[in-house]
Amino acid sequence: MAIIEVNDLVKRYGKHTALSGVSFSVEEGEIFGILGPNGAGKTTAVECVEGLRRPDGGSIRVLGLDPVGDGDRLHRQIGVQLQQTQLPENIKVWEALELYASFYRDPLDWRTLLERWGLADKRGARFGKLSGGQQQRLFIALALVGNPRVAFLDELTTGLDPQARRTTWKLIQEIRATGVTVVLVSHFMDEVEELCDRVAVFDRGRIVAVDTPAGLIARVDTEHEMRFRPMAEFDTGLLADLPGVVSVTRSGGQVVVSGTGDFAGTVTAALARDHVLVADLRMDQRTLDDAFIALTGRPFEA
Numbered sequence: 001m002a003i004i005e006v007n008d009l010v011k012r013y014g015k016h017t018a019l020s021g022v023s024f025s026v027e028e029g030e031i032f033g034i035l036g037p038n039g040a041g042k043t044t045a046v047e048c049v050e051g052l053r054r055p056d057g058g059s060i061r062v063l064g065l066d067p068v069g070d071g072d073r074l075h076r077q078i079g080v081q082l083q084q085t086q087l088p089e090n091i092k093v094w095e096a097l098e099l100y101a102s103f104y105r106d107p108l109d110w111r112t113l114l115e116r117w118g119l120a121d122k123r124g125a126r127f128g129k130l131s132g133g134q135q136q137r138l139f140i141a142l143a144l145v146g147n148p149r150v151a152f153l154d155e156l157t158t159g160l161d162p163q164a165r166r167t168t169w170k171l172i173q174e175i176r177a178t179g180v181t182v183v184l185v186s187h188f189m190d191e192v193e194e195l196c197d198r199v200a201v202f203d204r205g206r207i208v209a210v211d212t213p214a215g216l217i218a219r220v221d222t223e224h225e226m227r228f229r230p231m232a233e234f235d236t237g238l239l240a241d242l243p244g245v246v247s248v249t250r251s252g253g254q255v256v257v258s259g260t261g262d263f264a265g266t267v268t269a270a271l272a273r274d275h276v277l278v279a280d281l282r283m284d285q286r287t288l289d290d291a292f293i294a295l296t297g298r299p300f301e302a
């Protein structure tokens with residue numbers, strides 16, 4: 001079931017059109033990514049969905065509600081991650097959580113959230129004294145304290161070190177496992193690839209694709225390589241005519257096959273059929289970066 005439906009959304013700031021005809025839907029229980037470079041319109045789109053901005057055209061339904069007309073009812077069921085400037089420096093961690101919990105009918109126990117997000121020993125600390133990573137985790141806890149059906153997380157792991165990012169990803173997956181739908185705005189390709197079930201790729205106020213990360217990557221049909229070391233001599237000619245294979249070369253003890261599409265699957269099947277055992281099999285992976293270039297003609301510049 002679609003929990004968010006956006007159709008033909010238009011938003012202008014004066015003469016500047018920030019969104020021109022954006023449509024997407026988010027299914028209940030998924031982690032839906034909104035990916036795109038600076039200024040692509042991600043925040044504008046999400047803030048329209050949250051009811052924080054009024055669209056100039058199109059329609060939006062979130063949990064069956066109109067974010068502008070039914071804002072109060074909607075806000076009791078969604079959680080929104082704050083940006084850095086939106087909490088007073090002096091507020092204590094527990095005060096912020098208690099305040100946010102008071103906005104909701106059926107909030108979670110914020111003490112449990114403090115434990116989960118590694119902030120238990122910071123409950124009495126002032127917001128302004130927290131490290132960047134701790135502030136970030138507090139923002140996520142605040143987005144979840146209302147026990148929302150949909151959580152909107154924006155720049156989830158900005159300012160976190162690599163290990164903290166991984167931990168955060170794991171926690172987000174756990175949140176999804178409890179049935180919360182997550183909309184994740186991100187600049188980070190690896191984050192989107194790791195976490196999101198589907199992704200809307202934004203570019204210059206439009207959506208250029210909505211797909212699974214793997215589906216987006218599969219659209220990139222540029223040539224790429226696989227390499228392996230055969231355990232015994234074999235005739236590389238048997239690979240040359242397979243569908244998708246462009247070239248087969250030898251480099252030292254390695255065989256390098258380049259091709260397009262699913263040539264790797266075809267090559268491994270052919271090797272298995274001919275009982276050729278191989279070691280050190282490696283693929284050069286295509287990534288979401290490649291997909292972005294294929295979709296927009298430009299490299300992704302966050």
Ligand SMILES: Nc1ncnc2c1ncn2[C@@H]1O[C@H](COP(=O)(O)OP(=O)(O)OP(=O)(O)O)[C@@H](O)[C@H]1O
Pocket residue numbers: 013016018036037038039040041042043044045
């Ligand atoms: N309040 C505003 N007034 C005027 N222009 C705005 C306003 N908010 C955003 N814009 C412009 O609208 C466009 C889309 O901005 P938006 O913040 O939605 O993009 P974004 O993809 O979220 O970018 P970022 O990743 O930098 O947050 C940009 O050109 C931006 O300069």
